[in-house]
Amino acid sequence: MEKMKLKLLYSDLKPELELIEKELEQAVDSESLLLNDASLHLLQAGGKRIRPVFVLLAGKFGEYDIELLKRVAVPLELIHMASLVHDDVIDDSEIRRGRPTVKSEWNNSVAMYTGDFILARALERITEIESPRIHDILSKTLIEVCRGEIIQIEHKYRLDQSLRDYLRRIKRKTALLISSSCELGALVSGTDEKTAAHLRRFGYFIGMSFQIIDDILDFTASDQELGKPAGSDFIQGNITLPILYARQNPEIYQMLRDNLNLDISDEKRLEIVRTIRTSSAVDEAKRMSERYLEKALKELDYLPKGSATKTMRKIAFFIGKRKF
Amino acid sequence: MNGQQIQSKIISMEIDVLKAVRQRTLDQLTEGPFVKEARLFFLLLPFFNGEQWSDKMESSARTVAIVYAALHSHDRVREEMPISKEQQLTVLAGDFYSGIYYQLLAESKNIEMVQKLATAIIQVSEKKASFHESALQQPEQVEETATVIETALLNAFYEENGFTHYKQLMEQSLLYIRYTEELEALKNGEFSHILRLFSETLIQSAFIESWLTDRLESLGNDIVVSINDCELDFELKNVLLHQIIPHRLSAEPLTREG
Numbered sequence A: 001m002e003k004m005k006l007k008l009l010y011s012d013l014k015p016e017l018e019l020i021e022k023e024l025e026q027a028v029d030s031e032s033l034l035l036n037d038a039s040l041h042l043l044q045a046g047g048k049r050i051r052p053v054f055v056l057l058a059g060k061f062g063e064y065d066i067e068l069l070k071r072v073a074v075p076l077e078l079i080h081m082a083s084l085v086h087d088d089v090i091d092d093s094e095i096r097r098g099r100p101t102v103k104s105e106w107n108n109s110v111a112m113y114t115g116d117f118i119l120a121r122a123l124e125r126i127t128e129i130e131s132p133r134i135h136d137i138l139s140k141t142l143i144e145v146c147r148g149e150i151i152q153i154e155h156k157y158r159l160d161q162s163l164r165d166y167l168r169r170i171k172r173k174t175a176l177l178i179s180s181s182c183e184l185g186a187l188v189s190g191t192d193e194k195t196a197a198h199l200r201r202f203g204y205f206i207g208m209s210f211q212i213i214d215d216i217l218d219f220t221a222s223d224q225e226l227g228k229p230a231g232s233d234f235i236q237g238n239i240t241l242p243i244l245y246a247r248q249n250p251e252i253y254q255m256l257r258d259n260l261n262l263d264i265s266d267e268k269r270l271e272i273v274r275t276i277r278t279s280s281a282v283d284e285a286k287r288m289s290e291r292y293l294e295k296a297l298k299e300l301d302y303l304p305k306g307s308a309t310k311t312m313r314k315i316a317f318f319i320g321k322r323k324f
Numbered sequence B: 001m002n003g004q005q006i007q008s009k010i011i012s013m014e015i016d017v018l019k020a021v022r023q024r025t026l027d028q029l030t031e032g033p034f035v036k037e038a039r040l041f042f043l044l045l046p047f048f049n050g051e052q053w054s055d056k057m058e059s060s061a062r063t064v065a066i067v068y069a070a071l072h073s074h075d076r077v078r079e080e081m082p083i084s085k086e087q088q089l090t091v092l093a094g095d096f097y098s099g100i101y102y103q104l105l106a107e108s109k110n111i112e113m114v115q116k117l118a119t120a121i122i123q124v125s126e127k128k129a130s131f132h133e134s135a136l137q138q139p140e141q142v143e144e145t146a147t148v149i150e151t152a153l154l155n156a157f158y159e160e161n162g163f164t165h166y167k168q169l170m171e172q173s174l175l176y177i178r179y180t181e182e183l184e185a186l187k188n189g190e191f192s193h194i195l196r197l198f199s200e201t202l203i204q205s206a207f208i209e210s211w212l213t214d215r216l217e218s219l220g221n222d223i224v225v226s227i228n229d230c231e232l233d234f235e236l237k238n239v240l241l242h243q244i245i246p247h248r249l250s251a252e253p254l255t256r257e258g
Helices: A002-009 A011-027 A033-044 A050-059 A066-090 A108-126 A132-155 A163-188 A193-220 A241-246 A250-259 A266-277 A281-301 A307-321 B003-020 B024-029 B037-048 B055-075 B085-107 B111-132 B139-161 B164-187 B193-202 B205-229 B234-244
Strands: none
Touching (some): A002 A011, A011 A033, A011 A066, A011 A108, A033 A066, A033 A108, A050 A163, A066 A132, A066 A163, A066 B085, A108 A132, A108 B055, A132 B024, A132 B085, A132 B111, A163 A193, A193 A241, A193 A266, A193 A307, A241 A250, A250 A266, B003 B037, B003 B234, B024 B085, B037 B234, B055 B085, B055 B139, B085 B111, B111 B139, B111 B193, B139 B164, B139 B193
16 A cells, blocks of 8 residues: 555656566566576565656656667566575565565575575676766675675664764665665766766755655564564564664663563564554654755755656655555 | 786686775675686686786676676575574675675776676576476586586676687686586585586486586596697696696596685
8 A cells, every 4th residue: 555655656757667567577588497486476465666756756857768768677576586596585474465475485596596686787787877976886885785784783782872873874774775766767867967976966865864764664664564464673673763762762772672682472473563663763863864854854955946846855754654 | 927927816806806805894794805726717717818907807807706706695695584694694795795796896887797797697697597397407507507617708808808709718627616516516415506416317316427527528538628729838738637627637636616
């Protein structure tokens, strides 16, 4: 339902997004039936396609050419997909978007090959663009995303990490790829530097807000809405913003500490989720998300008014309010 | 170029790879980048044989080694449950190395090589996926699978730089080394993906052993011919036969690669 609402927001882009969807399917076509099945399994589980959407919207600020923009939009979504398959191995996740993960449907090795295959397809496609600047931005982003994930593993189960640690981690993990989607969409369309910079910053702030909301939803949405058990972040040792705020209460801190890195029962998991949900941590985290959202909206004020700015604004509001 | 110089260049390449992918956490908690010595030897073979060798080629060769390290890292991911921290970082090490390969080539504006290596990675991934498919493969198909896995990245490098005249020797030699390892594994009662594929088509392990032995014999002969075709100098030929390629082609005990 929520995904449908989001898709309604960018209904203006429907034909282009349908084209992107077809291109994604073609991109994962393989002589290996197994890789083809595993990639399609992931692709058909859906997703918000937020990265291609931002590429296309950013493209509206320059010479809008879907043939050119799709060469960026498709690889960016593929890069995101590849990271998801490998993330599920790292997190031992059985379910994603309500469907078995590639590693659970097949095994870790198949998930590794699938991720490598999809990433290579992304690079094969992006090299259709010759601009060194595009490759410079994207390659740096890829490395930073990996660094973010490495740091996430390092910080696992560390209840005493700082807010700064968390923000730097989500910047790399999520915000940079969304930021690059906006910037690359702008650059391939030939926008001026100033516009591209505003779009890049818009993407960054939206990405930060998006990830914080995602982290909040892990405690406020139901298992069914999430398509995975609520509280998964805590169980996997990922110390997110709601946990950082909730730990300020000594009783909650003790409870979190006592259950961290343990094979806890379902009952206990739900108790922790309930405790965080009913604490002030969720509201505090929401306020942080809103601050990023406001910064994102401010960036839009510098851009020419038009349908793309309007849609970006709507998406920003939606992200702030989404329920799962 | 004598044997010591060749060995020293290979070590220098290993160090360059290490430096290029340095990351504190990965250095501490994972095995680190690993590339088989024989693959590095063939990556540098044109240089050893006195071909014109530019900085761009050197940097391109380094990225090929990094991609080998990336794929090797992902090969080390096991099915254990729950996954350990080292295994989690091994997944990320492979991804990180892939990012470095892209960044290095993007920096040197060698986008064509990014594309060629991406295509090679696709081929390798497709062949590795066949380890988990139930379709029966003939020995020739298993051989093609092993060849692509061993050589696709090197072929991308040779094609990019006009060194395809080494292709045959490189493919035969790396296949020879792979089969020697497989034969060794078979004799030790160990399991490998390639052996499993062979066992499905050749049914009995005794047949696999004789098939591999015959094939090694014939590859050995082919290698000698190819060495002459490539006009390698004596020292280089010597290093290849005595240090890089193990088993019967050499009269002496061999390196860790064997």
